[in-house]
Amino acid sequence: MATPLSAAAVLAALRAEGVRVVEVGSWRTHNRNAKGAWGPVNGSIVHHTVTKGTANTVALCRDGHSTLPGPLCHGVIAKDGQVHMVGWGRANHAGGGDGNVLTQVVNESYGTRPTAPTKGNANGTDGNSRFYGWECENLGDGRDPWPAAQYDAIVRVQAALCRAHDWSAKSVIGHLEWSNDKIDPKGFTMPDLRADVAERLAHPASWSPGKTTPAPAPSPEENPMAGITKQDIYDAVWKTDQxxxxxxxxxxxxxxxxxxxxxxxxxxxxxxxxxxxxxxxxxxxxxxxxxxxxxxxxxxxxxxxxxxxxxxxxxxxxxxxxxx
Structure with a gap:
């Protein structure tokens, strides 16, 4: 367990790790603290947005929508690898999740992945008070690519938090590992991401590998053309009002x-x-x-x-x- 980093401290940690940060408005004081506690924090959760376009994604994650007020995360990791800070404090990102998973994250006691969650948003433990949250711009359909710059930024952000709190990579989980009614992130696996975070943590924060960490190749079931029919292509080309x-x-x-x-x-x-x-x-x-x-x-x-x-x-x- 740890006290959440201050806004200044997280900025310093991210920049030391080589993250390109964009500060969005009054993000340092934009939060949901009036609705509940934030902290102690136990880890970081990676999400995908199911959106397209950085500007509208950042706006949505900052402001939320009619049924879920913002901020919806602490930072948005865009396709180009820039991290847009949209809030700091309690954020509506994790929702309810499995208390057993929380225990495993706190103790960093699981193998390649935590046990499958049996609780979800409606009946689970409050995760908004316990986790940092990072929304990654992606349609989440298993076909939308994860550019190398974006994936590298995801690794660097998680490594920065782990380094600042003296956590291992096992303090980083995906939303699907926290809640049984979530599927994100989709397009890479969390064990692979944790392995890449662990590799960064084995080096100084200033470490820069010889090449940008590549986005994982999609598995066969995530082939970009899998499941696409001629009708899908026809509809996409000919039925778009524009x-x-x-x-x-x-x-x-x-x-x-x-x-x-x-x-x-x-x-x-x-x-x-x-x-x-x-x-x-x-x-x-x-x-x-x-x-x-x-x-x-x-x-x-x-x-x-x-x-x-x-x-x-x-x-x-x-x-x-x-x-x-």
């Missing part, structure tokens, strides 16, 4: 942003109408050429061409609607 509809679109009032397939349908219709218009003009001119010998006036010719074009375009619109 293109402004043209001003003359018939459904512009109700559908201002078009999916890619809507754009192709519109282009298809316009080309068909253009072809019909040209064909109608050619036919009308050919027919009128014969009438000119009979003394047809200009107004009659114009009216005949307009009628031919209108009838041709109406037929195309009917055909297109029947196709769709």
């Amino acid at each position: 293109i402004p509809a043209p001003a003359d679109a018939p459904d512009i009032k109700t559908n201002k942003a078009w999916a890619a397939q809507s754009v192709l349908t519109d282009v298809h219709g316009r080309v068909r109408r253009m072809d019909a218009t040209v064909a109608a003009q050619a036919a009308a001119i050919k027919a009128l050429a014969a009438q000119l010998g009979g003394g047809a006036d200009t107004a009659t010719i114009v009216a005949a061409v307009e009628t031919a074009i209108r009838d041709a375009v109406i037929k195309v619109d009917v055909d297109i609607n029947q196709e769709s």
